[in-house]
Amino acid sequence: xxxxxxxxxxxxxxxxxxxxxxxxxxxxxxxxxxxxxxxxxxxxxxxxxxxxxxxxxxxxxxxxxxxxxxxxxxxxxxxxxxxxxxxxxxxxxxxxxxxxxxxxxxxxxxxxxxxxxxxxxxxxxxxxxxxxxxxxxxxxxxxxxxxxxxxxxxxxxxxxxxxxxxxxxxxxxxxxxxxxxxxxxxxxxxxxxxxxxxxxxxxxxxxxxxxxxxxxxxxxxxxxxxxxxxxxxxxxxxxxxxxxxxxxxxxxxxxxxxxxxxxxxxxxxxxxxxxxxxxxxxxxxxxxxxxxxxxxxxxxxxxxxxxxxxxxxxxxxxxxxxxxxxxxxxxxxxxxxxxxxxxxxxxxxxxxxxxxxxxxxxxxxxxxxxxxxxxxxxxxxxxxxxxxxxxxxxxxxxxxxxxxxxxxxxxxxxxxxxxxxxxxxxxxxxxxxxxxxxxxxxxxxxxxxxxxxxxxxxxxxxxxxxxxxxxxxxxxxxxxxxxxxxxxxxxxxxxxxxxxxxxxxxxxxxxxxxxxxxxxxxxxxxxxxxxxxxxxxxxxxxxxxxxxxxxxxxxxxxxxxxxxxxxxxxxxxxxxxxxxxxxxxxxxxxxxxxxxxxxxxxxxxxxxxxxxxxxxxxxxxxxxxxxxxxxxxxxxxxxxxx
Amino acid sequence: xxxxxxxxxxxxxxxxxxxxxxxxxxxxxxxxxxxxxxxxxxxxxxxxxxxxxxxxxxxxxxxxxxxxxxxxxxxxxxxxxxxxxxxxxxxxxxxxxxxxxxxxxxxxxxxxxxxxxxxxxxxxxxxxxxxxxxxxxxxxxxxxxxxxxxxxxxxxxxxxxxxxxxxxxxxxxxxx
Amino acid sequence: xxxxxxxxxxxxxxxxxxxxxxxxxxxxxxxxxxxxxxxxxxxxxxxxxxxxxxxxxxxxxxxxxxxxxxxxxxxxxxxxxxxxxxxxxxxxxxxxxxxxxxxxxxxxxxxxxxxxxxxxxxxxxxxxxxxxxxxxxx
Numbered sequence: 001x002x003x004x005x006x007x008x009x010x011x012x013x014x015x016x017x018x019x020x021x022x023x024x025x026x027x028x029x030x031x032x033x034x035x036x037x038x039x040x041x042x043x044x045x046x047x048x049x050x051x052x053x054x055x056x057x058x059x060x061x062x063x064x065x066x067x068x069x070x071x072x073x074x075x076x077x078x079x080x081x082x083x084x085x086x087x088x089x090x091x092x093x094x095x096x097x098x099x100x101x102x103x104x105x106x107x108x109x110x111x112x113x114x115x116x117x118x119x120x121x122x123x124x125x126x127x128x129x130x131x132x133x134x135x136x137x138x139x140x141x142x143x144x145x146x147x148x149x150x151x152x153x154x155x156x157x158x159x160x161x162x163x164x165x166x167x168x169x170x171x172x173x174x175x176x177x178x179x180x181x182x183x184x185x186x187x188x189x190x191x192x193x194x195x196x197x198x199x200x201x202x203x204x205x206x207x208x209x210x211x212x213x214x215x216x217x218x219x220x221x222x223x224x225x226x227x228x229x230x231x232x233x234x235x236x237x238x239x240x241x242x243x244x245x246x247x248x249x250x251x252x253x254x255x256x257x258x259x260x261x262x263x264x265x266x267x268x269x270x271x272x273x274x275x276x277x278x279x280x281x282x283x284x285x286x287x288x289x290x291x292x293x294x295x296x297x298x299x300x301x302x303x304x305x306x307x308x309x310x311x312x313x314x315x316x317x318x319x320x321x322x323x324x325x326x327x328x329x330x331x332x333x334x335x336x337x338x339x340x341x342x343x344x345x346x347x348x349x350x351x352x353x354x355x356x357x358x359x360x361x362x363x364x365x366x367x368x369x370x371x372x373x374x375x376x377x378x379x380x381x382x383x384x385x386x387x388x389x390x391x392x393x394x395x396x397x398x399x400x401x402x403x404x405x406x407x408x409x410x411x412x413x414x415x416x417x418x419x420x421x422x423x424x425x426x427x428x429x430x431x432x433x434x435x436x437x438x439x440x441x442x443x444x445x446x447x448x449x450x451x452x453x454x455x456x457x458x459x460x461x462x463x464x465x466x467x468x469x470x471x472x473x474x475x476x477x478x479x480x481x482x483x484x485x486x487x488x489x490x491x492x493x494x495x496x497x498x499x500x501x502x503x504x505x506x507x508x509x510x511x512x513x514x515x516x517x518x519x520x521x522x523x524x525x526x527x528x529x530x531x532x533x534x535x536x537x538x539x540x541x542x543x544x545x546x547x548x549x550x551x552x553x554x555x556x557x558x559x560x561x562x563x564x565x566x567x568x569x570x571x572x573x574x575x576x577x578x579x580x581x582x583x584x585x586x587x588x589x590x591x592x593x594x595x596x597x598x599x600x601x602x603x604x605x606x607x608x609x610x611x612x613x614x615x616x617x618x619x620x621x622x623x624x625x626x627x628x629x630x631x632x633x634x635x636x637x638x639x640x641x642x
Numbered sequence: 643x644x645x646x647x648x649x650x651x652x653x654x655x656x657x658x659x660x661x662x663x664x665x666x667x668x669x670x671x672x673x674x675x676x677x678x679x680x681x682x683x684x685x686x687x688x689x690x691x692x693x694x695x696x697x698x699x700x701x702x703x704x705x706x707x708x709x710x711x712x713x714x715x716x717x718x719x720x721x722x723x724x725x726x727x728x729x730x731x732x733x734x735x736x737x738x739x740x741x742x743x744x745x746x747x748x749x750x751x752x753x754x755x756x757x758x759x760x761x762x763x764x765x766x767x768x769x770x771x772x773x774x775x776x777x778x779x780x781x782x783x784x785x786x787x788x789x790x791x792x793x794x795x796x797x798x799x800x801x802x803x804x805x806x807x808x809x810x811x812x813x814x815x816x817x818x
Numbered sequence: 819x820x821x822x823x824x825x826x827x828x829x830x831x832x833x834x835x836x837x838x839x840x841x842x843x844x845x846x847x848x849x850x851x852x853x854x855x856x857x858x859x860x861x862x863x864x865x866x867x868x869x870x871x872x873x874x875x876x877x878x879x880x881x882x883x884x885x886x887x888x889x890x891x892x893x894x895x896x897x898x899x900x901x902x903x904x905x906x907x908x909x910x911x912x913x914x915x916x917x918x919x920x921x922x923x924x925x926x927x928x929x930x931x932x933x934x935x936x937x938x939x940x941x942x943x944x945x946x947x948x949x950x951x952x953x954x955x956x
Contacts, residue, residue: 232882234881236882239877239878241877298876298877300875300876300878351948355944355945356944358940358944359937359941359944362936362940363936363937363940366936370924374929377929379918380917381918381919381924381929381930382918382920382924383922384869384877384879384923385868385879386868386922386923387923387933387934391934395941443861504864505853506851506853507852507853508851596851
């Protein structure tokens with residue numbers, strides 16, 4: 001009954017989306033009779049999707065095994081939180097989540113957006129509905145989450161044990177909210193092009209959505225990276241795997257878009273760039289969704305691979321992006337040039353930022369698709385971390401250099417001589433740090449050295465915009481910027497420290513034996529079996545000693561049943577200046593009974609994710625600042641004629 | 643914007659990526675890793691016998707002037723059981739077959755041969771997969787056509803089926 | 819839809835020659851999980867291991883993989899480093915056995931050239947496209 005309700009709500013929501021689309025099409029030819037229905041339809045669509053998603057969640061909550069999705073992805077013994085997370089831990093459920101958030105965003109725009117003219121607002125809702133329709137069709141014709149299974153099984157097929165993790169339970173939703181926010185930006189951009197309203201008003205309407213989406217993407221990627229770090233058991237935090245790249249590319253585009261849309265909102269410049277980036281960001285999130293599900297690229301993270309589903313998403317993606325870029329190519333010429341500016345200016349700094357981010361985006365895209373292109377030519381090659389690290393690091397370092405100076409510059413035009421003391425200071429910090437490391441710590445590569453040097457300089461430079469201001473009167477968005485840039489410095493510091501100074505010890509220990517890693521002495525005390533909800537494991541007791549202090553680490557090697565899988569649970573010991581990471585593995589059958597122990601000392605590695613969270617926090621502060629701005633009397637609109 | 647061609651660049655990129663994606667979906671993926679040693683001489687190796695009553699295998703045994711087949715197998719490998727009758731057919735048609743058993747215990751190999759027949763002249767035991775690495779082999783079962791002078795002429799990945807038997811015999815004949 | 823998908827999978831299993839991957843039992847080569855005595859050598863070996871692809875896995879490097887073949891390859895890398903071979907020579911040795919696919923770092927010549935030239939080319943393209951934005955100093 002609930003399942004049928006959910007399905008019916010989904011059909012009705014799709015009908016609402018169709019109504020908005022038709023209304024939007026008639027709008028383009030002048031006011032149609034359907035135009036006043038667009039806003040209410042958006043609201044109803046949002047509400048119906050909530051009903052549909054809630055129904056699915058309920059089915060997972062009660063583990064209704066007569067529904068095929070629940071039977072394939074859940075299990076009566078699953079802990080409750082993971083049962084609920086199972087709602088989106090599968091293809092159909094995640095698509096329903098996607099379409100629900102999409103519809104809710106449309107409803108929010110319909111309800112709350114007052115800054116842009118009605119025509120553009122209706123056009124935005126219509127485009128949004130058009131995007132939603134594609135996914136409704138996908139769900140209703142190809143991936144029905146409410147399909148019944150007769151006869152209903154008794155237990156259920158169980159969730160993948162690797163997904164039974166709280167971090168991973170929330171990783172997909174945060175990313176989806178990010179992607180949907182980018183789809184809103186896409187809708188605004190296309191609508192603005194269609195109604196020829198590309199100006200500060202539309203930018204101000206789009207900005208909170210970009211900011212919100214970007215915050216979620218930042219959190220999603222940071223959380224995903226940390227999950228991979230402690231769950232996959234090899235101490236790496238980024239593998240340049242196609243699925244990881246699929247989430248990074250929209251983030252890069254969204255970061256560039258965020259800066260660009262602020263310039264458009266406040267300075268009425270960078271119009272074409274902003275539109276372009278909005279289209280690219282959404283295209284990247286769709287491309288990512290496609291790559292991950294289609295199976296055309298090999299990946300450790302691959303899930304629910306199905307070429308048929310891949311084809312549907314590909315068709316949607318190609319349709320949306322080519323239509324959007326077609327509109328771009330034909331309409332952007334009619335968008336007048338924005339206010340001009342010189343190279344040395346805040347706008348110039350942001351253009352540099354956009355260029356660097358776009359180049360990194362293009363490198364990641366090319367590197368990810370290259371093996372496929374080579375295969376089409378008959379070559380079989382692999383593109384992995386050595387390439388991506390070497391290709392993107394120089395550009396990222398250039399970006400950091402631009403970040404040192406950019407926020408300090410004045411709008412429209414500035415003079416480098418005004419900032420010479422700061423520039424000399426940053427150069428000095430970087431040089432001193434770089435030379436010190438090179439001199440006193442042998443064998444550290446050039447990229448970690450530069451990364452550390454620039455991150456220290458940026459850690460100082462990030463706070464410069466606050467100099468000379470009355471702090472209590474400084475608008476929140478400025479604090480947001482400062483914290484976000486500082487967070488980036490912290491994160492890059494962590495990345496450089498980990499890559500340059502990590503130490504690894506790989507050894508076989510019998511109980512009672514010790515090994516050394518960096519300054520730590522680690523002894524294997526004991527190994528014993530441990531039993532969990534749906535797994536058995538052997539757990540090692542490691543005693544780690546440094547400078548008189550003693551700590552216990554308990555890494556495990558787990559064997560899940562239903563489905564059968566073996567995982568390694570790393571043990572982490574976090575200090576302020578790094579983490580001790582320990583992994584234990586089953587011994588060889590023909591070996592001498594020693595346990596395979598792998599130890600890492602990773603200096604400042606936690607800064608990577610701590611920095612990432614700071615970046616997201618900065619964004620959140622900026623968003624709050626904009627949402628709760630005290631209403632001023634309406635200023636004279638200097639850009640009235642767009 | 644005074645560079646109109648640039649405006650169409652994004653659309654061109656979309657078309658290219660779309661084409662690539664369609665290729666990826668339509669053309670079946672060749673997931674097999676092919677050995678790059680085809681066309682080169684066999685690497686040096688000397689493997690102990692895989693089980694009692696059979697001789698071990700070295701690269702010199704495969705370079706004695708007569709072209710032969712080299713079968714990489716293991717008793718725990720299911721497709722290897724499926725290809726046993728076809729290896730038999732090859733043997734009966736005059737092919738000489740040597741083998742390497744991967745990560746296998748002598749008693750398991752003996753049981754496998756007793757149950758599925760023994761078309762092999764010699765079977766070497768590669769318990770650490772070291773020779774497999776040297777050959778550029780990525781799994782079991784695989785069958786190589788080796789020329790009389792010890793050159794690797796052809797690699798067949800996966801189990802041998804009925805349709806592959808005449809093809810392998812033909813390759814052996816060409817190698818004479 | 820689901821039924822036809824399963825049928826397709828079954829047919830695929832029947833139609834394509836099958837392989838089994840790394841089970842069985844045997845000793846793990848000693849150098850697979852033991853570090854070399856000299857830290858500089860071990861560091862060089864680790865770099866090579868992170869740049870080689872595991873043959874039997876879904877995209878992991880041999881440093882990150884538990885597969886038996888990965889263990890054999892790690893032992894081979896360490897052995898060759900200990901014997902004094904250069905990292906690039908070891909990479910080439912592996913490529914001679916499994917083709918370019920086994921190396922995560924595409925070769926600079928041939929098809930890999932475009933890949934390595936991409937960052938610089940893209941940077942120039944970006945700067946070129948941005949030229950139109952700036953006002954000339956009057």
